[in-house]
Amino acid sequence: MQPIANRYTRLVGIDHPIVQEGLGPFRTPRLAAAVSEAGGLGTVSMPGMPEDIAAGARTFREHILECASLTDRPFAVNIPVGVDSNGDVLPFTDSYLRTALEVREAEPEVARRLRVMTTSAGFPGRYVSLIKDAGMVHQHKVGSTRQAVKAAEAGVDVVIAAGFEMGGHAPSKAVHTFVLVPNVTEAVDVPVLLTGGARDGRGLAAALALGADGVAMGTRFITSTDNSDWHPAYLQALLDAREGDDVAFEGVYGPCRGLRNAASQSLADHAGTDPVELTRWKIESMQRAQTEGDTVNSLVMTGQVAAGITDLITVAEFVPRMAAEAAEVLRSLAS
Ligand SMILES: Cc1cc2nc3c(=O)[nH]c(=O)nc-3n(C[C@H](O)[C@H](O)[C@H](O)COP(=O)(O)O)c2cc1C
Known part of the structure; x- marks a missing residue:
């Protein structure tokens, strides 16, 4: 149809x-x-x-x-x-x-x-x-x-x-x-x-x-x-997210939206880090959330729509x- x-x-x-x-x-x-x-x-x-x-x-x-x-x-x-x-x-x-x-x-x-x-x-x-x-x-x-x-x-x-x-x-x-x-x-x-x-x-x-x-x-x-390639904990973190749980932060090449967690909040602490190092850290962090299901200390990207x-x-x-x-x-x- x-x-x-x-x-x-x-x-x-x-x-x-x-x-x-x-x-x-x-x-x-x-x-x-x-x-x-x-x-x-x-x-x-x-x-x-x-x-x-x-x-x-x-x-x-x-x-x-x-x-x-x-x-x-x-x-x-x-x-x-x-x-x-x-x-x-x-x-x-x-x-x-x-x-x-x-x-x-x-x-x-x-x-x-x-x-x-x-x-x-x-x-x-x-x-x-x-x-x-x-x-x-x-x-x-x-x-x-x-x-x-x-x-x-x-x-x-x-x-x-x-x-x-x-x-x-x-x-x-x-x-x-x-x-x-x-x-x-x-x-x-x-x-x-x-x-x-x-x-x-x-x-x-x-x-x-x-x-x-x-x-x-x-x-x-x-x-x-x-979506069996992703860790179930990543999916569960999105299911659990409610309005206000997301935040925009500086991503890899521009702003990025993800969950407000220890990882996104820690980005402020990286202010003096070498930009190449920081980019590597962000990508590895995002991938760790997806492969290992660490949704607290890794960057978890999501849209605001997760709240619904x-x-x-x-x-x-x-x-x-x-x-x-x-x-x-x-x-x-x-x-
Ligand atoms: C985990 C995640 C990774 C994303 N990676 C990319 C990407 O590599 N390239 C891109 O153009 N957009 C990327 N996006 C944006 C999506 O393609 C899409 O435009 C966005 O998710 C739409 O908003 P929604 O999440 O409310 O549906 C990503 C989004 C999420 C949630």
């Missing part, structure tokens, strides 16, 4: 305008495949910023191949455009981007499934033609209307409007989703996805009412039985139900 088919679902070739967004630096090939299998669009996340760039690229390649082996349907990869204090693009971005394109070129069966490249963080202008020439749909995540217009003018196919409440890499301008999304949908002609704060069919209906073409979610999909999430979903059942719920909400409001 396709209760909500629109220009976005047709562009990407999916049943429901529901996207599981990039959740780096963590492992998400299985979660991504489950979302794609359910009729949404899953995303293989970037696996971090290791000093050994070649090793990182190998891991990314493995994750892409694993996802492609688990689903026959379209899926995406997320590659943040990391930028240093001089405005130079960090080497991991180039490396991951080329890895994704090379895997597609070498493996036609992967290319048939890996149809979407989602860039985020810095401006992706220099990559637009590379992605387009490869025949992929290019989505870019923005935190302001100005960035949305700039991305659309550069030739990006889909804009993801990311509001203040989103988990993980948070926009520095901090415009709330409810303000940002209608501003962006008025300003650009390309399809727009809302990201930040959505968790069910009502959120999708609201996104459509604001002029968006779908939603992209992070936190809702982390808290799922299909109390159960684990099963993706196969959740995605079509969310789409059907959105269609029902829109129908009942119209009547």
Whole structure:
């Protein structure tokens, strides 16, 4: 059943305008495949910023191949455009981007499934033609209307409007989703996805009412039985979170939203630490939360929407139900 088919679902070739967004630096090939299998669009996340760039690229390649082996349907990869204090693009971005394109070129069966490249963080202008020439749909995540217009003018196919409440890499301008999304949908002609704060069919209906073409979610999909790559204690910490339990802090390349805990509070103590050391500490800390389930002394990234999430979903059942719920909400409001 396709209760909500629109220009976005047709562009990407999916049943429901529901996207599981990039959740780096963590492992998400299985979660991504489950979302794609359910009729949404899953995303293989970037696996971090290791000093050994070649090793990182190998891991990314493995994750892409694993996802492609688990689903026959379209899926995406997320590659943040990391930028240093001089405005130079960090080497991991180039490396991951080329890895994704090379895997597609070498493996036609992967290319048939890996149809979407989602860039985020810095401006992706220099990559637009590379992605387009490869025949992929290019989505870019923005935190302001100005960035949305700039991305659309550069030739990006889909804009993801990311509001203040989103988990993980948070926009520095901090415009709330409810303000940002209608501003962006008025300003650009390309399809727009809302990201930040959505968790069910009502959120999708609201996104459509604001002029968006779908939603992209992070936190809702982390808290799922299909997310077996993550430590159960991470998922439980998100289920336990209530309003006010989250905080924005300086992340790896910009602000980040996560749980208020000993680790996020200790960041103030690191003020004098060498920036490279500090970045390494943050990434290792985030990964420790995910692999070892240390949710007190490690950085736990989450969106504010965790405050409304109390159960684990099963993706196969959740995605079509969310789409059907959105269609029902829109129908009942119209009547
Ligand atoms: C644990 C975690 C990791 C994230 N990592 C990334 C990332 O690597 N790249 C990215 O573009 N966004 C990242 N995000 C943001 C998500 O892609 C998505 O935009 C966000 O979670 C949406 O807000 P929501 O959590 O309210 O659904 C991350 C979010 C979380 C919670």
